[in-house]
Amino acid sequence: MSGSDQLFHPHIPEVDIHDDIGQIFNRARLAADESNLDEDGLYHRQVIIVTPGRLLIGKQCPLPGEFPVGELDKLVNLLPPNPPRNIAVIAYTYLEALKQDLLKAIPFFGYLMGFAAIGHKVWVFEGHPSALSAGCQDADLLMVDGGLLPDLEKNGNWRQIAINAMHGSEIKIVPREMV
Numbered sequence: 517m518s519g520s521d522q523l524f525h526p527h528i529p530e531v532d533i534h535d536d537i538g539q540i541f542n543r544a545r546l547a548a549d550e551s552n553l554d555e556d557g558l559y560h561r562q563v564i565i566v567t568p569g570r571l572l573i574g575k576q577c578p579l580p581g582e583f584p585v586g587e588l589d590k591l592v593n594l595l596p597p598n599p600p601r602n603i604a605v606i607a608y609t610y611l612e613a614l615k616q617d618l619l620k621a622i623p624f625f626g627y628l629m630g631f632a633a634i635g636h637k638v639w640v641f642e643g644h645p646s647a648l649s650a651g652c653q654d655a656d657l658l659m660v661d662g663g664l665l666p667d668l669e670k671n672g673n674w675r676q677i678a679i680n681a682m683h684g685s686e687i688k689i690v691p692r693e694m695v
Contacts, residue, residue, distance in 0.1 A: 523613050523616065524608075524613050524617070524621060526607075526608040526661055526663030526664050527608070527664070528642050528643055528644050528664060528667040528668070529568045529608075529609075529610045529644075530568065531568040531569075531570070531642065531644045531646060531647065532568065532569050532570050533646050534570055537570075537646065537647050537650045538650045538653070540566065540570050540572075540650070541566065541639070541641075541651055541653060543572060544566050544572055544639045544641075545564075545602070545637065545639060545653075545654060547564045547572060547574055547639075548562065548563065548564040548632070548637040548638055548639045549637050550562070552574070552576055560576045560577055560578070560579060560633075561576075561577045561632045561633055561635070562574040562575055562576050562577060562632060563575045563577065563628050563629055563632045563638045563639070563640065564638070564639045565609055565614065565639075565640045565641075566609065566639065566640065566641040566642075566647075566651070567609055567611045568609060568610060568611065568642055568644070569611065571611075573614070575618075575625075575629065577629045577630075577632045577633040578629065578633055579633065580633055580634060583630065583633070587630065588630070588634070591627070591630040591631060591633075591634055592634060594627070595631055595634075595636065595657075597635040597636070598635075600635045601636045601637070601656040601657055602636070602637045602654050602655050602656045602683065603628075603631060603636050603637065603638045603639075603655065603656070603657045603658075603659060604639060604641070604651055604655035604657070604658050604659070604678075604682070605628060605638060605639065605640040605641070605658075605659045605660075605661075606640075606642065606651070606658065606660045606661060606664055606668070607621075607622045607624075607625075607640050607641075607659075607660075607661040607664070608621050608622060608642065608661060608663065608664065609622075609640060609641060609642045610642075622640065622661065623661075624659075624661070624690050628640065628659075639651075642664075643660070643664055643667070643668055643674070645671050645674075648671070648674060648677050648678060648681075649678075649680070649681040650681070651681075652677070652678040652679075652681040652682050653682075654681075654682070654683055655678075655682045655683065655684070656682070656683050656684040656686070657684060657686045657688065658678050658682060658686070658687045658688070659687075659688050659690055660687060660688070660689050660690065661692065662689050662690055662691040662692050663692045665689065675687060
């Protein structure tokens, strides 16, 4: 595997272990529920990425009217905006990969931006066992990058840990080859 391929190979990276991991994810959920004011005076929602170093990165979403014709309908059909849902996402969040090419690191990130733009609260993390429960807390839906399943399966009870922390029990696996 070349250096670039290795950088984007989905896996659960090493993480900084924090005693206050619950607080970090509380801040992430709160930030995912906020709208940011842009220079034109318009409010944009955001997707929050929790990095392995436990930094919170907010990615501003386009306004619903900025989506190509038909794309918004597609998003609404996939996940209607009412009721708004809390969506936890397990995906490849290695910071260097995100900096180099976010869509290569998280191929379905465009959908996540769309879901947030139509009113859902979306936060993304890597799925490390030390953060799994805190990262899934209060989620109505858990979306999982299929490329991370081998690493998640090493922790055989990851699904139960996630469901125990969630409000709901819906887990959707997103195959990388389908994005």
